[in-house]
Amino acid sequence: MTTIRLVQGDITRQSVDAVVNAANSSLLGGGGVDGAIHRRGGPEILDECRALRASRYGKGLPTGQAVATAAGKLDARWVIHTVGPVWQGGRGDPSLLASCHREALRVADELGARTVAFPAISTGVYGWPLEDAARIAVETVRETPTDVEEVRFVLFDDRAYEAFARQLG
Ligand code: ADP
Numbered sequence: 001m002t003t004i005r006l007v008q009g010d011i012t013r014q015s016v017d018a019v020v021n022a023a024n025s026s027l028l029g030g031g032g033v034d035g036a037i038h039r040r041g042g043p044e045i046l047d048e049c050r051a052l053r054a055s056r057y058g059k060g061l062p063t064g065q066a067v068a069t070a071a072g073k074l075d076a077r078w079v080i081h082t083v084g085p086v087w088q089g090g091r092g093d094p095s096l097l098a099s100c101h102r103e104a105l106r107v108a109d110e111l112g113a114r115t116v117a118f119p120a121i122s123t124g125v126y127g128w129p130l131e132d133a134a135r136i137a138v139e140t141v142r143e144t145p146t147d148v149e150e151v152r153f154v155l156f157d158d159r160a161y162e163a164f165a166r167q168l169g
Pocket of ligand 1: 009010011012022023031032033034036084119120121122123124125126127128154155156157160
């Protein structure tokens with residue numbers, strides 16, 4: 001049974017087994033959550049991302065997929081990087097946003113992670129409407145069989161927190 005918890009705050013300050021990163025396909029860092037994770041986690045995370053680019057993910061991590069690295073100085077064992085879809089021209093592919101959540105949980109299960117923190121994937125620079133992203137995120141976690149005991153959505157601001165709270169009901 002997976003419990004969904006909502007927390008307002010900074011995902012880099014969470015004590016969990018795994019922190020999910022809203023990465024971009026380069027895996028080499030960016031703004032938003034990605035920048036914050038690399039800043040606080042230190043160079044070990046980027047070193048592993050570079051190694052992934054040099055091996056399995058030569059062309060980058062495809063949208064909707066997930067891959068784990070160490071978590072450096074974060075209070076976590078792993079970072080699970082996933083690439084959300086971009087909202088463009090008033091649309092985006094919801095199956096890819098669902099896939100990010102499903103794949104992150106699959107990787108978490110492979111690792112044996114029991115507590116996993118997720119940001120509101122795609123709702124920053126990638127522009128996905130918050131209400132819709134919250135619905136997809138919560139529905140997908142509810143529908144995905146997993147051994148993860150706690151999924152903690154860590155929402156940066158009031159607006160995101162309220163959107164996820166409405167979905168949890
Ligand atoms: P994307 O490129 O997938 O849109 P972003 O990192 O730009 O990813 O934003 C995703 C969400 O994460 C946004 O709602 C943003 O406000 C939020 N966010 C940014 N920094 C943090 C942080 N340190 N902790 C938690 N959430 C954050």
